[in-house]
Amino acid sequence: MSNDQRQMSLVGFMQAGSTTVYAGSWRHPATEQGFLTSEFYQKLGRTLEEGCFDLMFFDDRLAMPGIYGGSVADAVRLGARPVKLDLSVVLGVVAGVTRHIGLGATYSTTYYSPFHVARTFATLDHLSGGRAAWNVVTSVNDSEAQNYGFREHLGHDERYDRADEFMEATTGLWDTWEDDALVLDRETPIFADPAKVHELRYEGKWFTVRGPLTVPRSPQGRPVILQAGSSGRGRDFAARWAELIFTGDPGLEVARSHYRDQKERVGELGRDPATVKMLPMAYTVVGESPGHAQERERLFLDELVDPVASLTLLSELMNHDFSGLALDAPITDELIESVSGIRGLVQNLRRHIGGDTVTLADLAGHRATLLQGPRFVGTATMIADQMEEWFDGGACDGFVIAATHVPGAYEDMVRLVVPELQRRGLFRSSYSGSTLRDHLGLTRPAAAATSRTGA
Numbered sequence: 001m002s003n004d005q006r007q008m009s010l011v012g013f014m015q016a017g018s019t020t021v022y023a024g025s026w027r028h029p030a031t032e033q034g035f036l037t038s039e040f041y042q043k044l045g046r047t048l049e050e051g052c053f054d055l056m057f058f059d060d061r062l063a064m065p066g067i068y069g070g071s072v073a074d075a076v077r078l079g080a081r082p083v084k085l086d087l088s089v090v091l092g093v094v095a096g097v098t099r100h101i102g103l104g105a106t107y108s109t110t111y112y113s114p115f116h117v118a119r120t121f122a123t124l125d126h127l128s129g130g131r132a133a134w135n136v137v138t139s140v141n142d143s144e145a146q147n148y149g150f151r152e153h154l155g156h157d158e159r160y161d162r163a164d165e166f167m168e169a170t171t172g173l174w175d176t177w178e179d180d181a182l183v184l185d186r187e188t189p190i191f192a193d194p195a196k197v198h199e200l201r202y203e204g205k206w207f208t209v210r211g212p213l214t215v216p217r218s219p220q221g222r223p224v225i226l227q228a229g230s231s232g233r234g235r236d237f238a239a240r241w242a243e244l245i246f247t248g249d250p251g252l253e254v255a256r257s258h259y260r261d262q263k264e265r266v267g268e269l270g271r272d273p274a275t276v277k278m279l280p281m282a283y284t285v286v287g288e289s290p291g292h293a294q295e296r297e298r299l300f301l302d303e304l305v306d307p308v309a310s311l312t313l314l315s316e317l318m319n320h321d322f323s324g325l326a327l328d329a330p331i332t333d334e335l336i337e338s339v340s341g342i343r344g345l346v347q348n349l350r351r352h353i354g355g356d357t358v359t360l361a362d363l364a365g366h367r368a369t370l371l372q373g374p375r376f377v378g379t380a381t382m383i384a385d386q387m388e389e390w391f392d393g394g395a396c397d398g399f400v401i402a403a404t405h406v407p408g409a410y411e412d413m414v415r416l417v418v419p420e421l422q423r424r425g426l427f428r429s430s431y432s433g434s435t436l437r438d439h440l441g442l443t444r445p446a447a448a449a450t451s452r453t454g455a
């Protein structure tokens with residue numbers, strides 16, 4: 001191994017609640033049901049940190065699944081993601097017991113405000129010593145809208161237009177304090193230099209923010225920006241703002257073409273594509289032998305997920321009530337056109353499963369969740385082989401590891417797969433820096449003077 005060998009980034013794909021992205025996770029015999037305790041999240045954070053993961057990232061949704069059959073009853077009964085805790089509190093308790101691992105949370109540009117988000121993540125960045133990351137989402141469906149005083153979710157591209165403004169205002173707020181604004185001189189007395197703390201006076205179509213932020217500039221300058229746009233508009237948004245991009249591509253070929261396309265979009269905006277990492281979400285199912293791994297996988301796929309739980313989650317992602325459709329109904333172009341949620345995921349999945357013959361039952365059953373990515377199954381060596389194939393094959397810069405059950409899936413990764421990746425020189429054996437930007441090889445951005453004058 002040479003010292004400058006390219007290495008993977010690894011992210012733990014967390015849920016602050018009862019269910020991982022895999023709908024049957026809460027029923028798994030090894031799942032710990034501690035999702036309402038601090039210790040549960042602290043243990044997960046420590047486990048991932050032992051494995052030198054770059055980042056512990058929590059997804060979010062702002063509503064219980066309530067589109068399928070027009071009710072939350074199935075989601076509640078079957079445990080299809082009915083619980084979602086507030087992420088800033090969860091990350092706060094993990095920050096207190098970890099030293100290195102990055103801490104990422106999802107916040108919506110459609111339902112929060114720039115000041116709120118800028119303040120939350122700047123605070124987390126200070127209190128964690130420079131480990132904060134924000135996953136920028138525009139949210140997905142009407143259930144979320146209805147919890148925030150709207151009847152319907154905004155249209156797809158309009159959400160991204162709004163998100164562009166949101167980012168201008170938020171990054172502007174992070175730059176309202178210059179790095180050396182705090183003086184703390186008791187004698188003079190000068191607390192901070194007013195010439196170095198600026199109003200933002202941002203005025204856009206959607207947002208008006210005066211500023212300055214009530215939090216001084218944070219250790220990373222700005223928290224790391226995560227994003228997972230997959231539509232054309234979403235990819236352009238990610239190309240402008242993201243530093244880590246998450247994807248949900250099911251197969252190697254789809255992932256390669258996504259990787260090329262996204263990096264080109266980054267380059268076209270004058271950014272260096274090498275500084276923007278792309279990470280597909282992936283499941284890993286580790287076994288002592290190939291047969292043992294397959295047996296464990298069968299339990300996940302065939303026995304623990306109720307098809308209605310899957311359809312409940314599918315309806316949320318697509319913003320479409322599938323309860324009226326028979327399980328053997330084909331997934332046609334017309335059907336896909338008629339839904340307003342995440343179309344790209346289902347289009348990719350349909351292509352991956354097998355063209356026009358895909359039925360609703362296939363979608364419901366396929367990997368038991370609709371947030372798709374590759375599933376790596378086998379011994380630790382076999383899993384490392386597959387990860388290496390993707391990583392060296394122009395498909396990704398690392399992985400967002402989703403869990404079939406917690407904390408077991410991460411304990412397996414850290415105990416068995418990470419050492420194999422380390423032996424191959426594909427992953428770090430210890431942290432060399434202290435901030436998340438250090439782990440990711442990202443520079444600390446300078447405070448932009450122009451953003452302080454507003455739009």
Ligand SMILES: Cc1cc2nc3c(=O)[nH]c(=O)nc-3n(C[C@H](O)[C@H](O)[C@H](O)COP(=O)(O)O)c2cc1C
Nearest residue numbers: 059060106137139228229230231234246247248281
């Ligand atoms: C790994 C991963 C994590 C995601 N996490 C969230 C999340 O926490 N909340 C959310 O509303 N959407 C989440 N998404 C969905 C994306 O934000 C995005 O809406 C989706 O990929 C569709 O892209 P588009 O908006 O460009 O159509 C996630 C997607 C992926 C691949």
